[in-house]
Amino acid sequence: MSEYLLIDLDNFYKIYSIDDIKDEYFNYTFLPNYISIDIDILYDIYNCLDIRQLNNFLIFFYKEWSKIKENKDIIILPSAKRRKLILSKTISPNKINSKSEFNDKIKEFINDDQILGLFFINKTILFLYPHIL
Numbered sequence: 001m002s003e004y005l006l007i008d009l010d011n012f013y014k015i016y017s018i019d020d021i022k023d024e025y026f027n028y029t030f031l032p033n034y035i036s037i038d039i040d041i042l043y044d045i046y047n048c049l050d051i052r053q054l055n056n057f058l059i060f061f062y063k064e065w066s067k068i069k070e071n072k073d074i075i076i077l078p079s080a081k082r083r084k085l086i087l088s089k090t091i092s093p094n095k096i097n098s099k100s101e102f103n104d105k106i107k108e109f110i111n112d113d114q115i116l117g118l119f120f121i122n123k124t125i126l127f128l129y130p131h132i133l
Contacts, residue, residue: 009041009121012128020048026099030107032117042121045128046099054102055095060127061120062093068119089116 021044028043049057069087091109096102110116 009038012041012045015128016045016048018044018048022050023047023099026103028099028103030103030110031121032110032112032114034114034117037121042124045124046102051097051099054099057124057127058091058096058102058105059093061123062091064123064126065089065091085113 025047028046031039031042033039046054069089089109091105096105106120110120
């Protein structure tokens with residue numbers, strides 16, 4: 001599935017380093033497992049971000065998800081069940097106070113759905129690398 005990513009995740013290590021982690025390393029669990037995507041890279045990067053940055057990302061993600069839900073092309077999804085699932089997904093832009101809250105909020109949203117996980121990863125890429133598009 002790595003072919004669906006906007007960039008190779010190893011590029012994150014060009015701007016973030018695990019040496020930048022100021023707090024204790026948090027073991028995130030919100031992404032589903034992928035065969036061809038090393039999700040630990042993303043978890044390293046999220047550990048480099050502070051609570052303010054995570055909250056900024058949540059606002060960005062909320063806006064991006066709102067655009068998807070307003071997109072009329074969503075009605076052409078292959079199944080009514082999938083369309084209903086996508087349209088029922090919500091995420092609040094309310095602030096989080098810890099990495100644990102961030103993990104729980106995103107884990108509930110993605111709910112082990114690999115496609116939603118890819119969407120989330122690509123929005124992370126856009127947030128951290130806004131100049132790629």
